[in-house]
Amino acid sequence: MADFAATALDKSQNRQTGGAGAMESGAAAQPLVRVEGLAKYFDVSPPLLTRVLEGQKKAIVRAVDGVSFAIPQGKTFSLVGESGCGKSTVARLVVGLYRPTRGHIEFEGTDLASLRTRAQMAPLRKRLQMIFQDPYASLNPRWRVADIIAEPIRAHKLMDDDRGILRRVGELLEQVRLSPRDGEKFPHEFSGGQRQRISIARALASNPEFLVCDEPTSALDVSVQAQILNLMKDLQRELGLTYLFISHDLAVVYHISDYVGVMYLGRLVEWGEAQQVFGSPRHPYTRMLMDAIPDLEMTGRQRIPVAGEVPSPIDPPSGCYFHPRCPFANERCSAESPMAIPVGSGEVACHGVEEGRI
Amino acid sequence: MAQTPVLEVRNLRVEFPTRKGTLVAVDDISFHVNEGEVLGVVGESGAGKSMTGTAVINLLEPPGRIGGGEVYLDGRRIDNLPYEQMRRIRGRQIGMVFQDPLTSLNPLYTVGRQLIETIRTHTDLSEQGARKRALELLAEVGIPSAERRIDQYPHQFSGGMRQRVVIALALCVNPRLVIADEPTTALDVSIQAQIIALLKKLCHEHGAAVMLITHDMGVIAETADRVAVMYAGRLAEVGPVQQVIQQAKHPYTEGLMGSIPKVGHHTDRLAQIEGSMPRLTEIPNGCAYHPRCPKAFARCFAERPDLITQGATDVSCWLYDEELQRVEAHG
C-alpha cells in the first residue's frame, strides 16, 4: 500500500504542471481531473408552434448546474444522490459525450474545451474511458468478445499486427479474471457479471488512467457485485487507476470511495473524504440520505424517513433547492442560494452550516 | 403452533414445460405466514421468488403451471379452486403490490375512480361512501392534499406516490394477505424508507399477513419478522430475521451476507462467492449450491438436503444433518 502511494505520487509529480488543486488539505497529490463550475442545460420545450399557440413558456432542464470537484490521481471520487439529480450527466460531460453549457473540465491541467478538433482530442480520449450500467446493452451481440475488446486498440491505432492484438486481448481477459479462450465466444454466452468484466477489459484496452463508472454494478446481484467491486479495487491498485464512480447505493459508495460528493437537483451540496461525509455528514440532505440507509446491523434504530420528494429540475425551488424538504430552512434559505464553504477535507453549501446553527 | 397461519404453502412446485423437457422454477418449497407477520422472501435474480408469489395467487402465465403441492389461505385450500372462485378470493382477501406501480394502475382512469370501483366491487358501500373511504386510504398512505389528488390521473403522480396509490388499492378491501413483489426496487432510497415504513405500519394495524419479496437484504432487515432465503428454486434457510441475518446457518446465506457492503464497516475486500446462480437448465445434482459452496463434501454432490430444524431456523444443508447424527450418537 505504501509502495503504491509512493509510485502514484511519483507519477503525478512527473506529470503535473502546477496550479493549486481544490483538495490541498485532503490529498497530497495534485488532482488528475478537475471540474470547475460545470453546467449542462437541456432544452425540453414543446415545439415553437405549440408554444406560441398554447402560450407555453420555454422549458429548460438544469440537469447539472455549477458543479466543482477534483479527483487526485489513483483515487476514487463518487457521486451520490436521488434519481434525476444529474449524476449520469456529469459522467457524460466528463468523458466528453456532452459539451458543457458552462464551466471547465481539466485533465492534468489541460482544459478539454481547448481541444477543438478530433485530432487534438484523440490522445486524451484514450486516457479516459467509461463503463456503463447495463452490461447487456453496451456489448455488440454480433461481435466476438476478442473483437469487442480489441476495438479501442484498433480505433486508437495503438497496435497494428493482429497477433500482437490477440496477445494483448488475452492479457486483458486474464486481467479481469476471465480466460483468453473466452475471446472466441459471443456476449450472450456470458452471465451479467462476466459481461461486466468484458466491458471492463474493453475499457482497459487503451491503457486509460481514468475510468468513469456509471452504476457499474446496479444491474448485478449482490454476490456478483462483490466480485466486480473486488476486481475494480484490485485493478486500481495494480494499474494506478483513478475512478469517477456513480451509484445510488450508499453502502457500495462507502466501500469503494476515497471521496464522496452528494448531488441534489444538479448541484453538489456536500463533498469530502468518504469517512467524513459518512461519519459526520453536515448538509441536511446528506444527513437525510444517511438516515435512509437500511440498517443491516439490526440495532433497532428507528429510521427517520425522508419527507417529500425531489422537485422538478425544470422548475426548481427558489434559494436553496432543498428548502421545501429541509427541517432547518428559514427565510434566508428560500431567498438566497447558499455558497460552498470549506468544511474539514471538503465543502458544504448550506446557510445553516455557515451560520453555525447546524 | 396454536394459530392457523394466514398463508400456508406445502411442497410447492412450479414448472415450465419446454421442448427440451420440463424446467422446474420452484422445487418443493414449504413455508407459512401468520397474522400480522411479515415474511421476507430473499434471493438473487432467478431464484424463483416471483414465481412463488405468483403461484400462491394462482396467476402463473401459461405455460408456467403448479406442478405439485398445496396452498392454504386461513386453512382453506385455494390452489385447486375454479378460476372464478379464485378471482373473487384475490379481489376480497389478497392485496398485490408489484415493482412497477404502472402495471397495477389504469392510465385512463383517475386514481379516485380506480379506488372507488375496487371498493364498490367488493363491499356494499355507496358511491359517496366509497369516495369517503378512498380519501381516507389516500390520506393513510401519506398522499398530501388527497382531496385534490383523488381526481388526478396516475401519470400526474411521481413514482413514489404511485406506489402509495397501489398500496392504497391493495388495502382497500382489508385483505388477509398482501403479496408485495419488489415494491421498493424502482424507488430511490429515501422513498424506499417511506414505503417500507408504510407497509409495515399498515400490516400491523390491519392485521394482514405480508409476503415481502425482494432481493434487498436491507429492506428485509428493516421490515420482516421472519425470512426465507431462496436459491435455485429451493429454500436454503427460513427463520427469524435476526438469526438469519446475524447468524446465518446455510453457507449460501453466509456468503450472501458477507458480499453485501455495509456502511461503517471498512473492509478492503468483500467476501466473494465464486461463480453465479445456475440456469434452470443446469441445476446441479444433490445440493444445488455445491459448485459454489466452500464447505461442500461428498454427500452434497449426490443427495439433495431437506429442511433440517435447528432451533427456530430451518436449514437445508447436510452440515447440520451430520451434526445431528453426531449429537445423537453421543447422546
Ligand SMILES: Nc1ncnc2c1ncn2[C@@H]1O[C@H](COP(=O)(O)OP(=O)(O)OP(=O)(O)O)[C@@H](O)[C@H]1O
Ligand atoms: N438528453 C437529455 N435531454 C433532456 N433532459 C435530460 C437529458 N439527459 C438528462 N436529462 C434530465 O436531466 C436530469 C438529470 O439526469 P441524469 O440522467 O444525469 O440523472 P441521474 O442522477 O443519473 O439519475 P439516475 O439515478 O436516475 O440515473 C433529469 O431531470 C433528466 O430527466
Ligand SMILES: Nc1ncnc2c1ncn2[C@@H]1O[C@H](COP(=O)(O)OP(=O)(O)O)[C@@H](O)[C@H]1O
Ligand atoms: N415463461 C418462462 N419460461 C421459462 N422459464 C421461466 C419463465 N418465467 C420465469 N422463468 C424462470 O423461472 C426462474 C425463477 O424466476 P423468478 O421467480 O422470476 O425469479 P426471481 O423473482 O427470484 O428473480 C428463473 O430462472 C426464470 O428464468
Ligand code: SF4
Ligand atoms: S441552506 Fe437552509 S434549506 Fe438549504 S439545506 Fe441549509 S438549512 Fe436547509
Ligand code: SF4
Ligand atoms: S449441503 Fe453441502 S454443498 Fe450444500 S450448502 Fe450444505 S455444505 Fe454446502
Ligand SMILES: [Mg+2]
Ligand atoms: Mg444515471
Ligand SMILES: [Mg+2]
Ligand atoms: Mg422477481
